Amino acid sequence: xxxKIGLLGCGAIGTQIALAIDSGKIPAELTHIYDFDGxxxxxxxxxxxxxxxxxxxxxxxxxxxxDIVVEAASQEAVKNHALxxxxxxxxxxxxxxxALLDESVFDxxxxxxxxxxxxxxxxxxxxxxxxxxxxxxxxLESVTLTTTKNPKALAGAKFFSVRNIDVNSITQKTTxxxxxxxxxxxxxxxxxxxxxxxxxxxxxxxxxxAGICELDVKSHYYPSL
Ligand SMILES: NC(=O)c1ccc[n+]([C@@H]2O[C@H](COP(=O)([O-])OP(=O)(O)OC[C@H]3O[C@@H](n4cnc5c(N)ncnc54)[C@H](O)[C@@H]3O)[C@@H](O)[C@H]2O)c1
Numbered sequence: 001x002x003x004k005i006g007l008l009g010c011g012a013i014g015t016q017i018a019l020a021i022d023s024g025k026i027p028a029e030l031t032h033i034y035d036f037d038g039x040x041x042x043x044x045x046x047x048x049x050x051x052x053x054x055x056x057x058x059x060x061x062x063x064x065x066x067d068i069v070v071e072a073a074s075q076e077a078v079k080n081h082a083l084x085x086x087x088x089x090x091x092x093x094x095x096x097x098x099a100l101l102d103e104s105v106f107d108x109x110x111x112x113x114x115x116x117x118x119x120x121x122x123x124x125x126x127x128x129x130x131x132x133x134x135x136x137x138x139x140l141e142s143v144t145l146t147t148t149k150n151p152k153a154l155a156g157a158k159f160f161s162v163r164n165i166d167v168n169s170i171t172q173k174t175t176x177x178x179x180x181x182x183x184x185x186x187x188x189x190x191x192x193x194x195x196x197x198x199x200x201x202x203x204x205x206x207x208x209x210a211g212i213c214e215l216d217v218k219s220h221y222y223p224s225l
Pocket of ligand 1: 192
């Protein structure tokens with residue numbers, strides 16, 4: 001039987017997931033969607049041949065008859081809604097994985113998974129081959145993730161106010177950040193969630209290699225892209 005999906009967040013990623021389900025590329029049934037920006041939800045609905053129910057608030061996603069809620073919204077959405085989704089005994093797939101770097105959030109959700117016998121899935125997302133990284137973790141001493149983005153995509157990131165840098169002043173390829181994955185996710189909460197996935201895996205590696213691993217996240221910016 002096809003899994004019933006509730007979608008939280010109807011932006012770029014949520015739309016692609018919904019379209020893939022609608023076309024049959026993902027064998028599932030999209031039954032409910034929600035976005036706090038009603039226009040985004042309506043725009044997605046208009047693109048779909050098989051119309052899901054547009055619910056009026058995020059709680060109605062998981063209180064309905066869905067098997068899994070797919071979060072493609074924001075770290076805030078994870079912090080605000082993930083626990084009630086698990087309490088409603090629904091599995092959860094999280095795209096905004098950076099939210100889990102907050103240890104109190106991680107602990108609460110981990111305990112809820114155990115208590116309600118539910119799972120949280122963290123897809124490899126933008127890092128193809130994360131499974132390969134996991135499988136060679138015993139051999140790894142460090143992993144460097146280099147991310148290249150248009151500065152426009154980074155506008156509003158906490159990094160710029162903390163470091164007092166004007167994003168518009170970046171006019172050529174510039175390395176603006178090098179540091180630990182955890183710090184990168186904190187400073188660029190909407191931009192570098194993949195670093196959080198590496199961080200989660202580093203925890204696995206550290207358990208084996210007793211702290212000799214370091215993660216560098218380098219971000220290069222091409223303003224002309
Ligand atoms: N895991 C990965 O590899 C990976 C890769 C890229 C992006 N992401 C993350 O996935 C998330 C979605 O990315 P996107 O590119 O689709 O973003 P987007 O801005 O295009 O779409 C997000 C949508 O969610 C809605 N939204 C935001 N907060 C909400 C909330 N609290 N409740 C309800 N709706 C809410 C917004 O209105 C928007 O329509 C982001 O957090 C992004 O950082 C993860």
